[in-house]
Amino acid sequence: MVDYQKVNVRGENMRPTYEHGDTAWFSMGADSENFEVSRGDVVLVSVPEWVPDELVLLRVVAFGGDRIEYRRGESTLRLNGEPLDEPYILDRSVPSPITFDVTVPEHRIFLLGDNRNNSADSSMHLLGQDQGTVHISAVRGEGVRRPTDYIVVGGAAVSGAVMCVVGGGLGVWALMLRRRRPDPVLPAWPAA
Structure with a gap:
């Protein structure tokens, strides 16, 4: 049986998809359970290095083996060299406040908020060997x-x-x- 949990959205990082105070619903799993998430899915992740003691609401943009990049002045991110269509982001003319070029390591995901100018996501944690990526096991819930x-x-x-x-x-x-x-009961004689 699927366990659903409602989460009250705090903050502005997922605008316009979720506004501060909205209720979001997630199918939840055990700490080590791997979800079958896809690019574009909204997930709840546990990333204590980014936000201690809280689950973070973000969108999956790239998986292990994918190359995700943004060059200042372009109108889209590029996923594996192709423009990435993201109709859900707040300001489509500025898909990222900073430039980056990341090849996502295997078993990891690259996560971004929909309000790119106000989101502590993978693009804000590019330094280090994992380049802002998060292990897939950090996913605690899938948006439904x-x-x-x-x-x-x-x-x-x-x-x-x-x-x-x-x-x-x-x-x-x-x-x-x-x-x-x-x-x-019909009469015994024929009707005339």
Whole structure:
């Protein structure tokens, strides 16, 4: 069974996707569980070197083996040499406040906030051997739509099953009532 957790968003780093005070929903896992995240997914990560004692809400931009780069003056980041379409960022004309060129090591991810000018993300931690990347095991939760969407779909399925049972029962009851009625008596002589 999937464990959902709601998180109250603090800060401005994921604007416009999440505003300060919004509620975000995540499917949660054990500390060492590896999630099957994809590029573009919003995740909760534990990065004590960046933010002690808190989970950080960021977006996965690149995986191990990917090359992610930004050159001042360009209108997009480049992922493996190709422009990266990011419709979710706050200011699309400035996809990063600093330049970088990182080849992500295996089993690691490069994370950015959607409000690039106000986000303590991988681009702000480029110094060091890991160049701002985070081990994939740091992921604690994957962003999902509100679980109420799943509850509504499940509720509709259950309601449909109940309606089928009730409808079938009413149909059987109607047949039984019909059998109880005596057949009409027809006159013995032919009608003229």
